[in-house]
Amino acid sequence: MISKFTAFSAFVGLMFFSAPAAAQDHGHEDAHQEEVHHDDAHHEDAHAVEMHAEDAHGAHADHSEGHGHGEFVPASDTEGRKSVVKETVEHHLADSYEFHIVGPVGFPLPVILYDNGLKVFSSAKFHHGESVAEVDGQYYMVHHSKIYKTDAEGTITYDEHHHPTNEKPLDFSITKNVFMIIFMAVFMFFLFRGVAKTYKNSLVPSKAGRFLEPLIVFIRDEIAIPNIGEKHYKRYMSFLLTIFFFIWFLNLAGMTPLGVNVTGNIAVTVSLALMTFFITQFSGKKDYWMHIFWMPGVPVLLRPVLAVIELIGLVVKPFSLTIRLYANMLAGHVVIMSILGLIYIFASYTAAIPFTGLTLFLYVLELLVAALQAYIFTMLASLYFGAAVEEHDHH
């Protein structure tokens, strides 16, 4: 099982091997704007600083964040550079109202707000978060990747914990993450429908099916059947297959230089974990509930105690699913970008070479983690389903 898994991870790793190189090229163009002398040493961070320039004016009230964005920070100002790296990483991981690709290239996404009626407008109105958008007499402002209701000047007030006190409208915008989710759903639909169609002519897979079919069979034979059992596994196959490929593909999309961080977003993982949770509870058989509330084969006095523990376990399971995927993907991104940021902080070739190597190594590791987390999520989901439908033979 392990060897099969490693094989496909390695394959995926090779497929995306060229991505870091692309990221560096991308940074190279931006470097001119900064007039940095150590061109080679500043590929990634140059790009990062430029990206951060977007919300430079939006967050001007927030002086505690230190240096202005997009300005040149001298290499001697280590603290200043550190805060630039920190902000870059944070910005990279946050959701956004526009899809930024390279330099000035990108496109705005629709903003959908529910604030005394539905308000739909293009995020271009925010001018990359620099200006206040006026819609039907209401003013909105983007601050730290969230939309706040403001006055015409875009004033944002803060409480003592430095949280904005402005009202937040109900936000159903098609953000970058939502866009990626929809894009991935459409991509998956056409990809797998295409695979399904190839079976009409012959039972032997062709094209993408040759690569995807072993994975589908892997999920069926190594995940679903051993954990759920021959009798019930078929009902859960659609969910398991969809969730596996969805997580895996989005994890991989996160490894591209586009800065997509869907699976490293808590809202997404909560949604996935909650679905798993509800499917588990709704497919729970008599034995399952019996084992939670009135554990057989245990002294009667102990049973209520166990019921409490089991109930806690019931809640902890989706919570652990949520945090595991979220934290793993987020941590991967943070580590890679922080190490790249070190090149910017040290600002020397001696640092650039080993840190680039280390980043490459971590990048390959992250490709493995991308597949591994999808596998683990699917595996645990099927384990929970298996426990729900299990029928014990009572003695």
Added chain:
Amino acid sequence: MDKLINDFSIGLFFWQSLVFLLLIFLLRRYAWKPILNAVNEREESIEGALKAAEAAREEMKALQSNNEAIMKEAREERERILKEARDMKNTIVAEAKETAVAEAEKTVVAAKAAIEAEKAAAVAELKNQAAVLSIEVAEKVLGQELSAENKQAAMISKMIDEVKIN
């Protein structure tokens, strides 16, 4: 924890759930079912073919062993028939020998009896002939001898002498 809750976007949660549920239903209808069915069908057909091959092999084996059994039986039958024939031959020969011996004995006995009878007849005939001849001879001798007186007397005396000797 505070940051986690702050980061949580209801809009993203809503879209994620909606799109994902839609994706599951669409993929189930258009992808997973056809793919899994095709894979199952293929696996079943492969399994069926393998089973058929196995069955054919078993049948071949059975047929072969059957053939062998038939051959063996035939060989045994042949042996049996040959043995029977040999036995029959032996009995026939033995019987023939016995009959022949008995026949021969019978013939010998009959021949012996016939010879005895012939012999007895011949002896009786010879005796009769001898008696007749003796009488004739005696008649002739007596006729001649007893033609003279003295010869008769001599004769009588001789006979008396002979009786005396006895």
